[in-house]
Amino acid sequence: MPEGKKNFKxxxxxxxxxxxxxxxxxxxVCVGCVLGALFIVMWAQEPVFEVLYSNVEQADAGAVVERxxxxxxxxxxxxxxxxxxxxxxxxxxxxxQMASQGIPSGGTVGFEVFDKAKLGITxxxxxxxxxxxxxxxLARTIQSLAAVESARVHIVxxxxxxxxxREEPASxxxxxxLRSAGLLKDEQIQGIIHxxxxxxxxxxxxNVSVLDTQGKLxxxxxxxxxxxxxxxxxxxxxxxxxxxxxxxIKGLLGQVLGPDKAIVKISTDMDFxxxxxxxxxxxxxxxxxxxxxxxxxxxxxxxxxxxTPVAVVPVEPKAGPQTASSxxxxxxxxxxxxxxxxxxxxxxxxxxxxxxxxxxxxxTYKITKTKKGETQEYVPRTEKELDSIKELVxxxxxxDQSRGDVVEVVNLPFQGRPTEKEAAPGxxxxxxxxxxxxxxxxxxxxxxxxxRLVMKPILNWLTKAPSVDAELVKQLPLTVKELEAGYGAKxxxxxxxxxxxxTQERDAGSQVLKSWVxxxx
Numbered sequence: 001m002p003e004g005k006k007n008f009k010x011x012x013x014x015x016x017x018x019x020x021x022x023x024x025x026x027x028x029v030c031v032g033c034v035l036g037a038l039f040i041v042m043w044a045q046e047p048v049f050e051v052l053y054s055n056v057e058q059a060d061a062g063a064v065v066e067r068x069x070x071x072x073x074x075x076x077x078x079x080x081x082x083x084x085x086x087x088x089x090x091x092x093x094x095x096x097q098m099a100s101q102g103i104p105s106g107g108t109v110g111f112e113v114f115d116k117a118k119l120g121i122t123x124x125x126x127x128x129x130x131x132x133x134x135x136x137x138l139a140r141t142i143q144s145l146a147a148v149e150s151a152r153v154h155i156v157x158x159x160x161x162x163x164x165x166r167e168e169p170a171s172x173x174x175x176x177x178l179r180s181a182g183l184l185k186d187e188q189i190q191g192i193i194h195x196x197x198x199x200x201x202x203x204x205x206x207n208v209s210v211l212d213t214q215g216k217l218x219x220x221x222x223x224x225x226x227x228x229x230x231x232x233x234x235x236x237x238x239x240x241x242x243x244x245x246x247x248x249i250k251g252l253l254g255q256v257l258g259p260d261k262a263i264v265k266i267s268t269d270m271d272f273x274x275x276x277x278x279x280x281x282x283x284x285x286x287x288x289x290x291x292x293x294x295x296x297x298x299x300x301x302x303x304x305x306x307x308t309p310v311a312v313v314p315v316e317p318k319a320g321p322q323t324a325s326s327x328x329x330x331x332x333x334x335x336x337x338x339x340x341x342x343x344x345x346x347x348x349x350x351x352x353x354x355x356x357x358x359x360x361x362x363x364t365y366k367i368t369k370t371k372k373g374e375t376q377e378y379v380p381r382t383e384k385e386l387d388s389i390k391e392l393v394x395x396x397x398x399x400d401q402s403r404g405d406v407v408e409v410v411n412l413p414f415q416g417r418p419t420e421k422e423a424a425p426g427x428x429x430x431x432x433x434x435x436x437x438x439x440x441x442x443x444x445x446x447x448x449x450x451x452r453l454v455m456k457p458i459l460n461w462l463t464k465a466p467s468v469d470a471e472l473v474k475q476l477p478l479t480v481k482e483l484e485a486g487y488g489a490k491x492x493x494x495x496x497x498x499x500x501x502x503t504q505e506r507d508a509g510s511q512v513l514k515s516w517v518x519x520x521x
Contacts, residue, residue, distance in 0.1 A: 040446045047087035054083045150177040170203040177213045242266045261362045269354040275347035286339035296330035356406040362414040
């Protein structure tokens with residue numbers, strides 16, 4: 001305790017002995033250190049912010065900020081007001097609270113518009129509110145799809161007419177903002193159309209138009225497959241076929257050359273046109289009876305005529321007297337038909353017209369030992385091996401020269417690449433998990449450096465006694481104590497000298513003593 005008081009007194013005395021300029025400098029440095037320490041402590045205590053909502057409409061952002069202000073929750077608004085940040089530990093709690101209050105609403109008005117019904121509202125306003133609510137609810141439902149970021153729905157409900165021929169059908173337009181640049185699948189688009197048409201009375205699916213924010217028509221009137229372009233289903237089928245053939249060839253070559261020793265790419269040309277063919281086939285060897293006719297004439301009696309399938313039976317004369325003369329004449333006509341087959345054939349779609357295969361195979365590697373260690377030497381494959389690989393590929397893809405198929409096999413050395421491993425989390429991801437603790441560590445290091453580099457040198461300078469140059473000390477006059485000490489030393493030297501004289505020569509010593517006494521007198 002006394003040591004501390006002494007040091008504090010030395011600091012005060014040293015500070016008082018400083019010039020005015022130095023005093024101002026010391027005070028400024030101390031104030032700066034205090035402010036820096038306060039800043040570091042406040043920064044360490046500042047909460048870590050995370051995203052509460054992003055890409056929200058302005059109306060929803062305003063409602064969220066109003067709720068946060070009422071609850072006195074610290075927040076930040078970034079990204080031009082479209083992203084709201086709150087303390088990390090309160091993100092999920094605030095989301096649940098906002099959801100219970102219907103916030104955010106997605107910038108659309110649903111059937112909650114009728115929760116606060118006004119008295120005296122007109123039928124027209126009621127109909128407009130119903131249409132707005134229906135559009136908003138449909139937009140919210142479409143936004144729940146994983147591929148859709150936002151949606152807007154516009155419904156046209158014409159007035160009902162007493163004349164059926166004058167009544168116009170309802171129509172609807174849907175504008176989608178997709179999460180990625182890819183297109184929706186046809187079944188997803190059809191699902192949206194069915195959803196909308198089933199939710200609006202009198203709306204037929206053919207009266208629903210769907211387009212994206214780029215202005216591209218995804219479905220609706222005028223959406224037809226253009227000649228020379230494939231639909232998404234056709235393109236998906238072609239890609240699946242190419243992928244299947246690639247995996248088939250890779251599996252074959254992998255068993256022959258080894259794993260990861262071949263790269264295969266396939267391009268196909270398919271015919272998706274729809275064709276109908278009518279065939280008539282004739283078989284001359286197969287003859288069928290088309291019709292048959294027979295005729296018989298009796299002279300002196302009645303002629304009879306019959307046609308197939310009626311059989312002609314001989315007529316026996318009735319019992320009685322016979323005529324003297326009678327005659328009989330008969331004829332037969334048979335028509336034949338050649339066998340004919342009529343067949344209506346629908347040509348299948350997705351017929352392979354041409355296939356092109358490109359294969360790159362790696363060579364072999366020979367390990368050689370040198371003074372520096374083992375090295376790998378690349379050995380290219382022979383032409384015979386490449387021809388064998390080419391024949392294998394041709395057999396796997398059902399190669400057809402008349403179709404214009406192409407198969408190319410090239411031998412090139414593969415660049416060494418490390419095996420694929422699970423991507424390790426990046427530095428930012430790892431820091432984010434301990435960000436709260438890391439801030440306190442950084443604050444502690446900052447305070448330590450502030451003390452070590454700024455405060456401690458100042459304290460040492462203030463507590464340390466000022467050093468004086470030795471040459472300057474020699475030029476200063478002696479103090480009283482120094483003079484007394486020097487006089488006493490001189491007297492002692494004289495006494496020692498006198499004692500030695502008296503011991504050696506008494507007469508000379510007495511004479512010196514008398515002379516000293518005389519001088520002193």
